[in-house]
Amino acid sequence: MNTSDLRNALEARQVWIYFAAVLVAAVVGLLIPGTAVLEGAINPALALMLFVTFLQVPVAALGRALGELRFMGALLAVNFIAVPLLVLGLVQFLPADPLIRLGVLMVLLCPCIDYVVTFAHLGKADARLLLASTPVLLIAQMALLPIYLRLFLGSEAAAYVQPGPFIHAFVWLIAVPFVLAALVQAWAARSATGERVSSWLGLAPAPATALVLFIVVAAVLPQLGETLDRTLSVIPIYAAFAVLAPMIGWVGSRLAGLAPDAGRAIAFSAGTRNSLVVLPLALVVPGAIPLVPAVIVTQTLIELLSELAYVRLLSRLGGPTSVRSTQACGPSPPSP
Numbered sequence: 001m002n003t004s005d006l007r008n009a010l011e012a013r014q015v016w017i018y019f020a021a022v023l024v025a026a027v028v029g030l031l032i033p034g035t036a037v038l039e040g041a042i043n044p045a046l047a048l049m050l051f052v053t054f055l056q057v058p059v060a061a062l063g064r065a066l067g068e069l070r071f072m073g074a075l076l077a078v079n080f081i082a083v084p085l086l087v088l089g090l091v092q093f094l095p096a097d098p099l100i101r102l103g104v105l106m107v108l109l110c111p112c113i114d115y116v117v118t119f120a121h122l123g124k125a126d127a128r129l130l131l132a133s134t135p136v137l138l139i140a141q142m143a144l145l146p147i148y149l150r151l152f153l154g155s156e157a158a159a160y161v162q163p164g165p166f167i168h169a170f171v172w173l174i175a176v177p178f179v180l181a182a183l184v185q186a187w188a189a190r191s192a193t194g195e196r197v198s199s200w201l202g203l204a205p206a207p208a209t210a211l212v213l214f215i216v217v218a219a220v221l222p223q224l225g226e227t228l229d230r231t232l233s234v235i236p237i238y239a240a241f242a243v244l245a246p247m248i249g250w251v252g253s254r255l256a257g258l259a260p261d262a263g264r265a266i267a268f269s270a271g272t273r274n275s276l277v278v279l280p281l282a283l284v285v286p287g288a289i290p291l292v293p294a295v296i297v298t299q300t301l302i303e304l305l306s307e308l309a310y311v312r313l314l315s316r317l318g319g320p321t322s323v324r325s326t327q328a329c330g331p332s333p334p335s336p
Helices: 003-012 014-031 035-054 059-066 069-093 098-108 116-122 127-132 134-160 163-190 192-201 205-232 235-255 260-271 275-283 291-316
Strands: none
Touching: 003 014, 003 205, 014 116, 014 205, 014 291, 035 134, 035 163, 035 205, 035 275, 069 098, 069 134, 069 235, 069 260, 098 134, 098 235, 098 275, 098 291, 116 127, 116 205, 116 260, 116 291, 127 134, 127 260, 134 163, 134 275, 163 192, 163 275, 205 275, 205 291, 235 260, 235 291, 260 291, 275 291
């Protein structure tokens, strides 16, 4: 089997790979003591995942995607204006515990930049535009999250939100992986060896994401029992968000006059959150462990179930898919 066939096989089975990683991690976390030590591996695994994700976005394609002004405007308006307003309303139904509210805000205010592309592709959305927008979404959320937390939590946020972890996350989870991905792309364009390396790295997004899911669940699940009562209180909020956020994304895309497949991409983005990337930020919040990580991981588990519904339901919105909505991943996808 050549790399193209193997990549297609991985893409076709990504959803089940992710669920298998979560299930195996749950068994490991519950049966093997000491898996909380895996917390130290979360950041390196995330950096790897983001590197291979960025590698799928040619620099030229990124520039053209940024030129899709209506799509980018709608995507940013939905994720950073409409969704925060929804979240502000939902958190009013949470317990007054500031750590619970902090965890919910951290995860629901940040749009996903990794496996959302996979689910969007399966749901007949314009996954290429969504993939090309991932660096913009990640930079925007890292810049805006501290501002939103201070607005929504008030003076309490100052005790929990420090600039250091956000700067660290930007450097190691955005800048370094993105620059490395650009260098590999340049190498692939000039060298047969570089092209082969890039092709093999094109197989990595699904396994890398599964690795992150495994590490996160195995590290956090053993600590869940200590905070079970408080963690259960967030489930209705996450369920409401899972229903309402994609609807807001779709309405926003209709108001922007986007094609149906682009609108489905925005609906997927609105409903899918960046729990894997914000988790390291939660781990450095004073007094956050184990409650805040447990609150964040709970959202991940609910979201994975919600994505199966999105794939079936959102794919029916707006009529047929345009020709631009093709494979989500690959070493050299055509420009959107």
